[in-house]
Amino acid sequence: MEMYGENPSAAPGRRQRSETVEVVDTRRAPVGAAAWPRRYRRCRGELLDTAPTPAIVAMPPCNDGKFATPSPCKGARGRHRRCHVGSATRDHSHGTGRLRAQPRSGGRRRRSVLASVLAGMTALAAVGAGQQAVAAAEPALPPSGQTFEHYPPMKDVYADHFSFGVFGAGEIEGLTYNYASYTPGNEMKPESTQREKGVFTFDAAEAAFARYExxxxxxxxxxxxxxxxxxTPTWMWDAPPARFGQPGTFDRAVALENLNAHIEAVLGHFGDRLVAIDVVNEAVGTADPADWRASLAKGEGWYQALGAEWVELAFLKAAEVVDANGWDVKLTYNDFGLDSPTKARVVHAMVEDINERYAGVRPDGRPLIEVIGMQGHYNLATDVEAVEQNIKxxxxxxxxxxxxxxxxxALPPGELTPENENNQGVKYAELFRVYRDHAAGPANTTGNPKVVTAVKLAGVRDVRTGWKGGEFAMPYDYDGRAKLALLGILYPDEFLATHEWIDTSGGEELPPVPGVHVYDTSAGDSWSGANIVLGDDATAWPWSTTDDGEVAFRPEPGATYRLTVNYTAKGTTSIRVRWLRDNSNGGYTNADGALVNAHPYAADQVATQLPAYFNSGMVNMGSYDLVSEITMDGSQPADGLVGNIGxxxxxxxxxxxxxxITVEKVTGTGDELLVRWPEGVAEPEPPATTLAYRGNNWVTVTLDGRATAPATLxxxxxxxxxxxxxxYEGPFRLKRSDRQTLRxxxxxxxxxxxxxxCVTFRPGGGSVDVVVPPDEDSACVVS
Structure with missing residues (x-):
């Protein structure tokens, strides 16, 4: 039963009969507690809650127009409403309207609750023949800022649309209250289930399931x-070095044997206790809709040994295990970035081709790949329309x-601002409206394709560290109190009717630094990090990938460079310095991908290898100088440990x-500053030359050149x-009567x-003794 819904309408000219009944609601009782007796009013055959439970603020009227509507703050602009009185904020989050002082700094962050009401949305409902029609106002949204039990479970709200679940661990009470399914985040991954060849362990996964069950x-x-x-242990695809009696040469037969053995053991263990399983995760590299096989080319993982076939080989083995046992376990391909039309077309082409070629292999006409998992790692820049089109x-x-x-x-890290909280709620509401309107369940009565069978959030509360740490990505805050995001999920239509997107753009634009591209989610970018573009001449540097004609510097093979990155951790307390093949967020070279975890460093160490992984010695909200000092190896192949720096x-x-960001060239005579962001490197002062000449017709010429430190002449x-x-090696003589120009x-x-x-000499005038300083006009001097 949905605890909050649209206002039911009665047939014109008829009074809706209403009666009160008492039922026992076992669904809403806390675990271990007695069932709660509840009073409901029957309206058009549905039971509507009339008691003031924590989960309900106002229920739909039974055509009598009686409901409770909290008063919103007055005087706020538009529909995004906030009330501030001096240094206090009027708190509507707990229904008290009390003023509470706000900490100016250093204290718990301010929660600005956007009191919302469905203003102006009324409907005329006939209450009887010949009687005057009255305006039946809509119920108000419940306030944010309360703990989970004050809201209907998300799993119940969408029970007739799709399964509502969670991916990864979370606060146990909120998780079991809100979610109908659980997917372990790490416990079933290959490194957790078979770190050593032939030694399988499922304890961590079973414990995770048992904890919530x-x-x-x-x-x-x-x-x-x-x-x-x-x-995944690299020995699985037989990567060097040789281990477990394997050759360590990306041997296809060995890799395929390892793949099949792992799938058979893991899937065989969990069996039909699973609704579905991600058979293959994140196979697509650089997306090319014209060639899905080429899009799977990666310098890491199963592709190195099995090529593009590895995806279908994995699904064939999984289907063999499932079908031999008669299990109904859905086989899923899961990937991120499927809000991108380009990548979505690649996945569509791959699944279409594989399913067509293996049609008839499985019983009852089941396709080889049954589910596409669209990872929903989104932010405020996510294009909701693109998500909808890709679902279609x-x-x-x-x-x-x-x-x-x-x-x-994810939101910009640092402080959860009222504007960002509002916009996150809007984005959640827009996405859940799309999911609802494309749901496979019977409650979807739209004409859209009915294809979405499950939605899984990546947690319960915001977290300070770990995945999305400090990015305020979940519907509940650090303390387990509902953000506006929860209201956007539970009531998307109502939320969007009362909340508008707030433009937070603006601020000072930093001047560009050639070849240095810095991104920051705090400034509204979709990701945080930087790209440093190296080289624009492939004959001088093996990987020249400038896309705008500008480079940070032009590396010299064999030269040593020092890269210093100062960063502030706002939840992310580890940083990687990597080789890129392009200027994108991704596109790592194959050699980089193979060694991405091979060189760990503490924050106070100097990395001497790239890729470098600074993964210790840093704490949240600390700022650190991370230093890498490397010698450029120009002999590397184009897909090797070379390229742009990410x-x-x-x-x-x-x-x-x-x-x-600074880059210095390290030399025996002093370090030369090549790159400095955000200030940029000042144009180097050119050397300056003083000219002197003296004599009669014949003059003696002297040149004195000086350079500006740290450069030398x-x-x-x-x-x-x-x-x-x-x-110039010393003074020389010229004849003025020859009318020569000296440059x-x-x-x-x-x-x-x-x-x-330059200076042009002329005869006459007797003896001359001239000094031309470097700050004089460069035009030729007639002497």
Whole structure:
């Protein structure tokens, strides 16, 4: 029974009969407590709650127009309402309207509750023949800021639409109250179930299931994941070095044997206790809709040994195990970034091709790949329309369902502002309206494809560390109190009718620094990190990937460079420095992917290898200088340990800010600053040359070149007339009567060339003694 719903309408001219009944609501009783007796009013055959339970603020009227409507704050602009009185905020979150003082700094963050009401949305309801029609106002949204038991369970609200579950661990009471299914976040991954070849352990996964099932025996189980390139021992695809009696040469036969053995053992253990399992996770690399097989090319994981076939090979083995036992376990392909139309087309093409080629292999016409898992790792920049269109695209695949998995909506780290909380609620509401309107359950009466069978959030509460730590991504805050996000999930239509998107753009634009691209979710970007573009000449550097014609610096093979990144942890307390093949958020070189975890460092250590993983010695809200000092190896192949440099959050975290970036060339005569962000490197002062000449018709010429530190003078050079440039080695003589033009300049150790200067000699005037300083006009001086 839905505890909050639309206002039921009566037939015109008829008074709706109403009666009161008493029932026992066992669903809402806490575990271990007696069932709660509840009083309901029967309205048009439905039981509507009339008692003031914690979960209900106002219930729909039974055509009598009687309901409770909290008064919203007065004078707020638009529909996004806040009340501030001096340094206090009027608190509507607990229905008291009391004023409470707000900490100015250092205290618990301010919760600004946006009191909302369905204003202006009324309908005329006839209450009887010949009687005057009255306006039946809509019920108000419940307030945010309360603990979970004050709201209807999310699983119950969407029970007739799709299964509502959780991915990963979470606060146990809120999890079992709100979610109908549980998917372990890490406990079923290959490194957890078979770290050593042939040694399987399922204790962690079974313990995770048991922990939550003890509170809810009806909790549904989903599995994650059988085959993935990450969190998997590399020996599985027979990567070097040789281990467990394997050659360590990416041997196809050995890798396939390992893949089959792992799937058979893990799937065989959990069996039909699972509703579905992610057979393959995140196979797509760089998406190319014209060639899905090429899109699977990665320098890591199963692709190295089995090629693009590894996906279908994994599904074939999983189907063999499931079908041989007669289990009804859905086989899922799960991937992130499927809000991207480009990547969605790749996955669609892959699933379509594989299912068509293996049609008839499974009993009862079941497709080989039965479910597409759309990871919902979103943020405020997510294009909801693109998500909807991609769901419709996947709905064209015969017999294929869509699960929304691992869903969260990350906010800029630091402080949860009222504007960002509002916008997160709007984004959740927009997405859940899409999921609801494409749900496979009977409650979806739209004409849309009915394809979404499960939605799973990536947790319960916001967390300070770990996955999405510090990014306020969940519907409950750190203390377990509902944010506006929860209201957006529970009541998407009502929420969107009363909350508008708040434009938070603006602020000072930093001047661009050539070749340095820095991103920060705190500033509204979709991710945090940086790309440093190296080289624009493939003949000088093996991987030249500038996409706008600008580079940070042009590396010299064999030269040593020091990269210093100062960053502030706002939840993400580990940082990776990686090799990129392009200027995107991703696109790591194959060699980088193979060694991504091979070189861990503490914050106070100097990394001497890239990729570098700074994963210790950092705490939340601390700022650190992370230093890497590497010698560029120009002999690396184009997909090797070479390319552009990427700064990324460890574990995919985006709760951090890059404060400064510097790159120095390390030399025996002093370090040369090449890159400085955000200030930029000031244009180097060119060297300066002083010209002196003295004599009569014949004059003696002296050139004195000086460089600006830290650069040193490389040379001073001159030419007479149209002659060749000659390096100056000491004073020389010229004849004034020859009417010659002398041109001169100096060059410093950084290659900075002084603007060419000149003097033209003329006869006459007797003896001359002239000094031309470097700050004089560079136009030729007639002497």
């Amino acid at each position: 003890a509170r809810n025996p009806d909790l549904l189980r989903y599995g994650h994941t059988l085959a993935w390139h990450s969190q 695209l996947f709905a064209t695949l015969p017999g294929v369902e869509v699960n929304v998995t691992e869903m969260d909506i 700064i990324r959050g460890g574990g995919g975290g985006n709760a951090f800010s890059v404060n400064t 490389a040379r001073t050079e001159y030419r007479v007339g149209a002659g060749e440039w000659t390096t 001169y300049r100096s060059v410093d150790s950084a290659g900075t060339v002084e603007q060419e200067r």
